[in-house]
Amino acid sequence: MNAKMLEALSRRAVGIGLVGLSLALIVALVDPEHFWPSYLFGHFFWLGLSIGSAGLVMLHHLTGGRWGFAIRRILEAGARTTVLMAVLFVPIFFGLSSLYEWTHAEAVAADDILRHKSRYLNVPFFSLRAVLYFVVWIALAQLVTRWSYEQDRTGDPKLSHRLRALSGPGLVLYGGTITFAAVDWVMSLEPHWYSTIYGIQFILGQGLTAFAAAILIAVWLSRARPLSEILTSDVSHDLGNLLLALVMLWAYVAFSQFLIIWSGNLPEEIPWYLRRTRGRWEGMAGLLIIFHLLIPFLLLLSRAMKRNVRTLAALAGMILTMRVVDLYWTIMPAFEERGIGPHWSNAAAFFGIGGLWFASWARAAMRHELIPVHDPGAVEGRASHE
Amino acid sequence: MAERTDIYGLLAEFNAPEKVLAAAQRAYAEGYRRMDAYTPFPVEGLAEALGFHRTRLPILVLLGGLFGGALGYALLYYAEVIDYPLIVGGKPFHSWPAFIPIVFETTIFFAALSAVLGMLALNGLPMPYHPVFNVPRFALASRDRFFLLIEARDPKFDREATRRFLEALGADGVWEVEP
Structure with a gap:
């Protein structure tokens, strides 16, 4: 049954992906101004799902816990999509001059701050770094999934030790590369502005995105074995607690940045928030406070909500939607400043890339068991339930 | 029917965790509610058998x-x-x-x-006095014995009938607890 569900998902996702990307391609030809922000936003959201998945897999190898065995194969399939996201990043190299002000020699020459930053923010170094990030992400994602899949076949418990040994340094590398990637690809859209908590915000955001998506997928797949047996109310409770913790961490970091910049009220920092609390963006900021923090926080305090997989899935769906809004609110006002407002191609590129992402995910998920059958911890976790 | 008694309750002693667990389940099924168990280590399922409920x-x-x-x-x-x-x-x-x-x-x-x-x-903490300590053998609850206490204020409590019931459950001994 799972195989059929994944097959159907994959087919539908390819369809949505191709339609979305075709529409985006038309926009790219007739209205490239609107295409590039759409593509960058769509790509960055789905990339976050891929690398957030790999980060959570490594986190689970270090911490253990029965919550992880229910969603690990879903996250591993997510990590496998990093290759697709690397391929989809290639077009961005052709849009650099549309996306980033610091690629224009005249603008840099006329601006002291940009001139000082030009040793870091220049096209060759930027491209080299982007290649490096993807090399690191793909290498880690492939290793961390290959050894886990290998364990399904051989049952070798040594692989668990190897995965744990990889995960510690792997997470350090992830933290560093995501921080730099967020600075390069998103923060440098407004090259005068800076925030030192930015990297953590993206790491947490991507982890939360991947976690919420994995919960949704796990509940969807729990209509059939093996997840119908694994996703007990105890596991659902654990997942709910972790979701609550991630939501609070996200809010903590997001508020910290705001509080510091609001207190300082400095001319090079505060415009970032002024831009994002005016007009339509103000409403969006309100949505984030209500639906990304207040409502999930209050509802996730309830034991009954966490122990019921249906309500947990509904909350995960709400948070996932808010993750999209948060990223949109972070990226897009930078373009509105240059007169490029929201556009229907934002959705076209988002669903186009998302369709291909899900197709790639479903293909990776189909090829393997949906739970790590021979992981010593998973076997132990099941035994303690009986 | 419950009569006015001058004891706090009856304490039954068992020598294995399965026995006290089975006894608690039987006593709960029999209708006893005001009871408690004392064991040297946590016994899985015992709290539920005693009718443990979530607090406010x-x-x-x-x-x-x-x-x-x-x-x-x-x-x-x-x-x-x-x-x-x-x-x-x-x-x-x-x-x-x-x-x-x-x-x-x-x-x-x-x-x-x-x-x-x-x-x-x-x-109900701190609790400087608890009647179960009046039974000298209760000290073994922290070593290798398992105890089930049925309080006298349980509506079903009857000094003789409850004692016979506990003995029938395989208790090694049943002690009256002074208030």
């Missing part, structure tokens, strides 16, 4: 947290707006973003405080 502690903690948050906000509002208004960094007196960290702290503080105090209150 979570709601107490929630109320404590809300009270702490409101108190923190009121304190800041009073200090910053009413009692000693002071312009800091050109901001309005009522600058809520600056209040948040302290409101957060007082929320956590009062929630934690009500968790600890509420737990103690609902548990």
Whole structure:
């Protein structure tokens, strides 16, 4: 049954992906101004799902816990999509001059701050770094999934030790590369502005995105074995607690940045928030406070909500939607400043890339068991339930 | 029917965790509710067998947290707006973003405080005296014996019938507990 569900998902996702990307391609030809922000936003959201998945897999190898065995194969399939996201990043190299002000020699020459930053923010170094990030992400994602899949076949418990040994340094590398990637690809859209908590915000955001998506997928797949047996109310409770913790961490970091910049009220920092609390963006900021923090926080305090997989899935769906809004609110006002407002191609590129992402995910998920059958911890976790 | 008794209850002694667990389940099925078990280590399922129920502690903690948050906000509002208004960094007196960290702290503080105090209150702690210690063999509850206590105030309690019932459950001994 799972195989059929994944097959159907994959087919539908390819369809949505191709339609979305075709529409985006038309926009790219007739209205490239609107295409590039759409593509960058769509790509960055789905990339976050891929690398957030790999980060959570490594986190689970270090911490253990029965919550992880229910969603690990879903996250591993997510990590496998990093290759697709690397391929989809290639077009961005052709849009650099549309996306980033610091690629224009005249603008840099006329601006002291940009001139000082030009040793870091220049096209060759930027491209080299982007290649490096993807090399690191793909290498880690492939290793961390290959050894886990290998364990399904051989049952070798040594692989668990190897995965744990990889995960510690792997997470350090992830933290560093995501921080730099967020600075390069998103923060440098407004090259005068800076925030030192930015990297953590993206790491947490991507982890939360991947976690919420994995919960949704796990509940969807729990209509059939093996997840119908694994996703007990105890596991659902654990997942709910972790979701609550991630939501609070996200809010903590997001508020910290705001509080510091609001207190300082400095001319090079505060415009970032002024831009994002005016007009339509103000409403969006309100949505984030209500639906990304207040409502999930209050509802996730309830034991009954966490122990019921249906309500947990509904909350995960709400948070996932808010993750999209948060990223949109972070990226897009930078373009509105240059007169490029929201556009229907934002959705076209988002669903186009998302369709291909899900197709790639479903293909990776189909090829393997949906739970790590021979992981010593998973076997132990099941035994303690009986 | 329950008669007026001058004892606190009956304490049955068992030599294995499965036996006390089975005895608790049987006693619960029989209709006994006011009972407790004492074991040298946690016995899985025993709390449920005794009819363990969730307490109102979570709601107490929630109320404590809300009270702490409101108190923190009121304190800041009073200090910053009413009692000693002071312009800091050109901001309005009522600058809520600056209040948040302290409101957060007082929320956590009062929630934690009500968790600890509420737990103690609902548990009936501190309890300097408990009648079970009047049974000398009760000291073995922290070594290798398992005890099931049925209190005399249980409506089903009957000094003789309950004693026979406990003996039939395979108790190694049944002791009367002085109040």
